[in-house]
Amino acid sequence: MFQWLFLNESGISSTELTRWRISALRIILVSGFLLEAIIAVHSSLDAMAIGAYHVVAIVAVFYAMLTIGLYFSARKPDCGAAILIATVYAAGAAIVLFVNVDEVAKLGIIFVYTTPIIARLFFGGRLAIVLMLFNFLPFFYLLRNEPFFHVQALNITLEASHTYIQALLFLFFNICIPLAVFRVLHALDASAVRYREASAALATSNEQYREFFENAGGPVILCTTTGIVLQANKMADDLLGADALSGVGKPFLGLFEPPPGNFQQAELQDLEGKQFQTRGGKRVSIQHVSRTTQGHFIVVLHDTSSLLKIKEALQRSKEREVFLSNYDMLTQLPNKEMLRRHLADTLPRLEPDRIIALVSFRLNSVRHANEKFGVTAGDRFIQHFAEVLRDTLPADAFCARLRSIVFSVILPPAKTSSEIVEQVERLRGKLPEEIAIDGRNLFVQVSTGIALARTKDISPEELIRRGEVALDSARRSSETSAMLFDEADAALIRRSIEIELGIVKALRESEFRLVYQPKVRADGRIAGLEALIRWKSPSLGSVAPGEFIPVAEGCGLIHDITRLVIDEVCAFIRKTIDQGINCPPVALNLSAVDIVRHDLIEHIDESMSRHNVPAHLLEFEITETGLIGNEALAIHHLQELEKRGNGISIDDFGMGYSSLSKLSSFPVHGIKIDKSFVARIGSCSKSELIIKAIVSMADMMSCVTIAEGVECKNQETFLKSAGCDVFQGYYYYHPLEGRQLDALLATMT
Ligand code: C2E
Ligand code: CA
Ligand code: CA
Numbered sequence: 001m002f003q004w005l006f007l008n009e010s011g012i013s014s015t016e017l018t019r020w021r022i023s024a025l026r027i028i029l030v031s032g033f034l035l036e037a038i039i040a041v042h043s044s045l046d047a048m049a050i051g052a053y054h055v056v057a058i059v060a061v062f063y064a065m066l067t068i069g070l071y072f073s074a075r076k077p078d079c080g081a082a083i084l085i086a087t088v089y090a091a092g093a094a095i096v097l098f099v100n101v102d103e104v105a106k107l108g109i110i111f112v113y114t115t116p117i118i119a120r121l122f123f124g125g126r127l128a129i130v131l132m133l134f135n136f137l138p139f140f141y142l143l144r145n146e147p148f149f150h151v152q153a154l155n156i157t158l159e160a161s162h163t164y165i166q167a168l169l170f171l172f173f174n175i176c177i178p179l180a181v182f183r184v185l186h187a188l189d190a191s192a193v194r195y196r197e198a199s200a201a202l203a204t205s206n207e208q209y210r211e212f213f214e215n216a217g218g219p220v221i222l223c224t225t226t227g228i229v230l231q232a233n234k235m236a237d238d239l240l241g242a243d244a245l246s247g248v249g250k251p252f253l254g255l256f257e258p259p260p261g262n263f264q265q266a267e268l269q270d271l272e273g274k275q276f277q278t279r280g281g282k283r284v285s286i287q288h289v290s291r292t293t294q295g296h297f298i299v300v301l302h303d304t305s306s307l308l309k310i311k312e313a314l315q316r317s318k319e320r321e322v323f324l325s326n327y328d329m330l331t332q333l334p335n336k337e338m339l340r341r342h343l344a345d346t347l348p349r350l351e352p353d354r355i356i357a358l359v360s361f362r363l364n365s366v367r368h369a370n371e372k373f374g375v376t377a378g379d380r381f382i383q384h385f386a387e388v389l390r391d392t393l394p395a396d397a398f399c400a401r402l403r404s405i406v407f408s409v410i411l412p413p414a415k416t417s418s419e420i421v422e423q424v425e426r427l428r429g430k431l432p433e434e435i436a437i438d439g440r441n442l443f444v445q446v447s448t449g450i451a452l453a454r455t456k457d458i459s460p461e462e463l464i465r466r467g468e469v470a471l472d473s474a475r476r477s478s479e480t481s482a483m484l485f486d487e488a489d490a491a492l493i494r495r496s497i498e499i500e501l502g503i504v505k506a507l508r509e510s511e512f513r514l515v516y517q518p519k520v521r522a523d524g525r526i527a528g529l530e531a532l533i534r535w536k537s538p539s540l541g542s543v544a545p546g547e548f549i550p551v552a553e554g555c556g557l558i559h560d561i562t563r564l565v566i567d568e569v570c571a572f573i574r575k576t577i578d579q580g581i582n583c584p585p586v587a588l589n590l591s592a593v594d595i596v597r598h599d600l601i602e603h604i605d606e607s608m609s610r611h612n613v614p615a616h617l618l619e620f621e622i623t624e625t626g627l628i629g630n631e632a633l634a635i636h637h638l639q640e641l642e643k644r645g646n647g648i649s650i651d652d653f654g655m656g657y658s659s660l661s662k663l664s665s666f667p668v669h670g671i672k673i674d675k676s677f678v679a680r681i682g683s684c685s686k687s688e689l690i691i692k693a694i695v696s697m698a699d700m701m702s703c704v705t706i707a708e709g710v711e712c713k714n715q716e717t718f719l720k721s722a723g724c725d726v727f728q729g730y731y732y733y734h735p736l737e738g739r740q741l742d743a744l745l746a747t748m749t
Contacts, residue, residue, distance in 0.1 A: 005030065020187040021122050022077045024180035028084060028118070029070045031176045036066075039164050046158045055158070058094060062087060081122030085115050085131075091168070092138070099161055100150045107165045109138040114172055121180060218287070219301040223252045227268060230296065239303050240278050252299065255279070268297055275304060283308065328401040330379060331386035336464070339400035339408055343460035346398075346410065350456040354413035357420040358451045358463050359427075359482070360471040361389065363405045365445040373440065381442050384435045392430045408467060417452055417484070424450055424482050447474040448482035469493060476554055499551045502537050507560050511535055514568050515735035516586065518744065519706060519728040526748055527726045528585040528619065531569050532735050533561065553591050562594045563603055569618065570611035581745045585647060587619035595622055596630040601640045608644075615645035619670075623651045627666060635666060642667040649706065654690055664701060671698045673724070675709020681718045688718065695723045 007023040040059045047055035065087045072080035088111065095108025113135060120128035158164070213220060219236035223229045229252050232240070240255050256276040268289055275285045288300040326338040334342070343358070350356055363385050370378035382405065389407055390399050398410040414420045428448060434441040449470030453463050466485040472493050474483035506512055516529040535543050552558040569588050576583040594600060608618060620641060627634050627650075638648055649670030650663070654677055673694050680687035691707075698705045707719045710729030719727060736744065 018077065020184050021081070022073055023187075024121055024183045025073045025077055025080050025084065026070070027183050028176045028180045029066055029073060029080070031179055032171065033063075033066050033070065035171050035175065036063075036168070039167050042160065043158060043164050046160060050158075052158075055098075058098075062091065065090070078122070081118070084122075085118055088112055088115050088118065088172075095165055096138075096148060097150060099165070101161070102148050104162050104165050105148050105150070106142060107169055109142050111169055111172065112138055114177055117177060117181075121184065216300070219284075219303065221252060221299045221301065222292075223297050223299060225295055225297065227252045227297075229255075236301060239282060239284060239301060240280070256284070268299070331383055331401050333386055333390070333407070334398070334400040336400065336402050339398070339402065339410070340460045340464065342398050342400075342410065343463060347453060347456050347458065347460065347463070350413060350453065353415065355415070355417060355420060356413050356453040356463075357411045357424070358453070358467045359409045359411060359424055360402060360449045360451075360467045361407045361409070362447040362449075362471055362475060363407070363444070364447055364475065365443050366405045369437070369442045373437070373442075377437050377440075377442075380437045381435060384437065385444065388432060388435065392427060402464070402467075406471065408464070420450065420452065421482065421484065424448060428482065447471060449474045449485065450482050451485040496551045496554070498540060499543060499548050500555050500557070502540050502543070503548060503552055503555075503557045503561070506535055506537060507557070507564070511537055512561070512564060513737070514565065514572070515737045516572075516741055517728060517735040518584075518733040519587075519726045520732045521726060522720055522724075526584050526744070528587060530621065530728065530735075531565060531572075531586055531588045533565060549591065553593050556593075558591050558593055559597060562590065563607075565589075566604060566607045567611075570607045570613045573613045573617050574611040576745060579742075581742075582748050583617055583745070584748070585617050585619050587621050587647070587649065589621045589651065592623060592625050595627070595637055596633045598633075600637055604641070604646075605644075616647070619647035619649065621649045621651040621672065624653065624655065638667050649704075654694060668701075668703060670704040670706055670726075671701075672706045672708050672728075675729070678707050678709045678715055678719070678729070679711075681715045688722075691719070691724075692722050699723070 005023065005026050007019045040063060044056045044059050047053065047059075065083055069080045069083035069087065072083065092108040092112035095111065096105050099105040099108070115135065116128040116132045119131045213222075213231070214233045214235075216233065219239040220233045221229055221236050222231040229250055253271075255278065257279045271286045272289050273285065273287075275283060278284055282303060283305040285302045285304050286299060287302040288298075290298050292298060326334060328335045346356065363382065366378050366381055369381045386399075386401065386407065389409075393399055393409060394412065396412045400408050402408040411420060411423060414423065428446070431446060432444055434443050436442075449467055449472070451463055451466035451470050470483045470485035476493070476496070477483065513534050514531045515534055516531055518529055519527045521527045533545050533549075535545070535548060537543055549558065549561075552561050565588050569586050573583055573586055590600075604618075607613075608615065622638075641648060647669045648667065649672050650666075650668050651672050652674040653671045654674045671694060673691055677687045677691050677694075681691070695705050704725045705723070706726040706728060707715075707724045708728045710716055710719065710727045710731045712731055715729075716727060716731060733744075
């Protein structure tokens with residue numbers, strides 16, 4: 001009922017005005033209908049009581065009109081409203097004509113004054129004005145203030161007529177019309193609220209749209225179907241420069257240089273993905289074009305110049321990464337990985353009769369440069385050397401920095417290994433002796449190792465490994481020429497590394513001991529002893545001095561060994577003397593590197609005095625090679641020893657190259673004929689001749705001759721006949737130790 005009456009605003013749409021009117025009309029009709037019912041029923045009963053049946057008929061007609069009006073309010077509201085207005089006029093006329101009391105009849109005229117407002121509510125202003133003007137007629141009629149014309153025939157006066165008419169006016173002026181106006185105003189209020197809400201929502205959505213447009217993640221332009229720019233966001237402004245802002249209202253494609261032809265509606269979509277240049281010189285692509293509901297175009301642009309820059313930067317960083325993974329930063333030379341790849345590439349293409357050489361150079365003197373001038377100077381040295389090496393190499397050689405101070409070169413294939421060795425020696429010859437760094441001349445000392453690949457089956461890793469082995473043996477050898485890789489070398493190097501590590505441990509854990517081999521005179525008496533070192537390593541087993549002494553000489557550990565031997569021998573002499581045994585002179589072997597050591601004499605002195613050893617009981621054996629090289633210092637040391645009374649013999653005599661004249665300048669007391677000559681007695685007359693020559697030469701120098709390695713009677717007979725003084729060898733005694741030695745020495749006393 002109320003829904004039917006009030007027609008809620010929420011359901012109101014574009015036809016809302018009509019709905020408000022229908023609602024207002026219904027309110028007037030229904031309220032009038034209901035409230036008038038009391039008056040109508042009462043007045044009808046009054047009229048019936050006095051037999052005025054026409055009054056009942058008139059009341060019924062009015063009710064019928066109101067009902068019809070209500071009926072039309074649903075289907076044809078205009079008809080309903082027209083019936084209402086007509087009813088009001090009819091009611092006014094009926095009051096004027098049928099009520100014979102003038103004062104009350106006048107109210108009928110006042111009643112029609114409601115028609116303009118009803119007309120305004122339902123039909124608009126025009127009809128309202130027409131009715132206002134029309135209402136002048138009854139108004140003037142009223143102004144005349146003359147007695148009213150009454151239809152006498154129907155004139156009746158109901159007792160409550162006055163009340164009925166007053167109630168009618170009250171009803172209309174005070175209830176029906178105000179309620180209808182309330183309804184309309186309420187609707188207007190609601191509509192105003194809705195309008196405000198809608199406006200706010202619109203403003204928000206506009207703002208959102210604006211923000212979306214501005215921050216759409218790229219430059220965006222809104223243009224008409226004819227390509228005229230309506231709006232451009234900030235990014236589009238920035239991208240297109242001053243053109244975009246001033247471009248609003250201008251053809252969009254005109255913002256590019258050169259303009260890409262005349263704009264045609266259909267073409268805009270076709271431009272998607274195309275690239276243009278702005279007048280400011282930036283590269284722009286049209287990323288997306290879409291149509292709005294209004295038929296405009298949203299054009300999303302893309303700044304490809306910045307993308308291009310990012311791509312370029314990315315490319316550069318990738319190149320740098322590739323460079324770093326393939327090249328060495330310091331020298332800019334290819335690194336080991338690159339060398340490996342180059343070999344992997346070259347080796348499979350090796351022709352059957354060709355040889356590829358991997359030549360490694362180790363710049364040994366960097367260590368010296370680092371120590372003396374600092375690491376930075378060392379780095380510069382490496383850099384310079386790399387440059388020099390690269391300049392020295394043939395153009396088709398490949399040069400890499402294998403690791404810190406090692407450079408590897410792949411030479412172009414050659415036919416023979418000697419060709420390669422010659423080439424390497426030529427190369428080495430071209431390397432400078434010194435390189436100037438910061439005004440200082442740093443000497444270039446290089447070890448060179450060569451590894452050859454004769455077949456393509458060898459892997460790059462194996463060739464590099466062989467290069468390392470060759471380089472290592474070059475570094476360890478005193479030879480200055482290049483070292484060629486050979487499998488035996490590799491095993492030797494591995495063994496010598498084991499020995500080197502073993503010696504360090506042996507010194508720490510006292511694994512060395514001495515044995516003593518007696519030397520005898522022609523009559524069999526003991527002339528002296530020779531101390532010989534022995535090493536039984538827990539990991540390597542017994543290692544002969546012939547094997548570990550050269551290793552110790554190579555790595556400098558020989559000095560520690562010699563100190564130990566000197567100390568042990570002095571202790572042995574002291575112990576023997578202290579036992580009351582007649583101690584023979586004991587000789588110990590000095591290495592070539594020992595004899596030129598600055599603190600040699602100092603150490604011997606210290607040891608002899610600590611053990612209180614008489615000098616004549618301590619002798620030294622030195623090989624010929626030990627005397628060549630730093631001769632001055634060697635002679636000085638020998639003279640010092642002689643001064644103290646120590647005996648000195650030349651060991652392994654005949655194997656070296658010392659000339660007689662040179663020998664005469666050394667203060668020596670004995671010459672030991674090398675056991676290789678003794679071993680050939682009876683089988684090689686040349687050796688026998690040499691022995692005889694040595695003996696006579698020693699005689700001339702007043703030196704004692706000692707034959708070593710005497711193993712049989714024949715040798716002894718020959719040596720005796722040749723005039724040898726002292727004999728040493730298994731024929732007499734093996735090197736002795738412990739109790740055996742003590743027992744022997746005891747017999748001498
Ligand atoms: P060397 O000084 O010529 O020593 C003689 C070598 O001949 C010793 O070998 C000895 O055992 C061996 N020998 C002795 N009699 C005979 C024999 O009848 N026939 C044969 N075939 N050999 C005999 P060892 O002890 O193995 O020493 C080898 C080399 O090691 C020594 O040669 C010496 O140069 C060096 N050496 C030994 N001990 C020391 C040491 O304490 N210091 C230094 N610097 N070198 C040492
Ligand atoms: Ca010796
Ligand atoms: Ca010897």
